[in-house]
Amino acid sequence: MAEIEIWLMALALAMDCFAVSIASGIIFKHIVLRPMITMALAFGLFQALNPLIGWWGTEHFSSVIESVDHWIAFAILAILGGKMILESFKEEEQRRFNPRRYKVIFTLAIATSIDALAVGISFSCMGYKDIMTLAYPLSIIGIVSFIMSIAGLAIGLRFGKGIAKRLKAELLGGIILVGIGVKVLLEHTLG
DSSP states (O other): OOHHHHHHHHHHHHHHHHHHHHHHHHHHOSOOHHHHHHHHHHHHHHHHHHHHHHHHHHHHHHHHHHHHHHHHHHHHHHHHHHHHHHHHTSOGGGOOOOTTSHHHHHHHHHHHHTTHHHHHHHHHHTTOOSHHHHHHHHHHHHHHHHHHHHHHHHHHHHHHHHHHTTSOHHHHHHHHHHHHHHHHHHHHHHO
């Protein structure tokens, strides 16, 4: 695989992290360093690990993973997004969706990286035969996802304040998550 293809694949995988990070940045409203760094690290780590898992599991589970990964990602993102949308209509003190919570961060990291399992399967088909040959593309995927997550959080923080007054952040975040889920589902079912 050419170097430019690795970078483009990493960027494509990171777009879900970027969108979710923008929504989270809007909800944060101000810099909260620990959960923000945790989110970016979790997104980068899961985006890098899932291709490794997909590559490793290809010989044993390829047909199962490939046939349902988009449904799993859609279900998780739709449930999280739906919950955020419902939470947006509650009073401030009743809201439970909180991207500061580690459970939420890791659920989002898993949900946004499930489609990366398929990338791991494709790595196996492209001739990557051992972990050493995968180290470079997996590192690039993780680093790009981390950087895009930080950028998304910064954009959400910077521009979210202006629109947060007029638009409920949880509603926007929920719509974004459901949209990402639908996008993953459509890409995998319609080709």
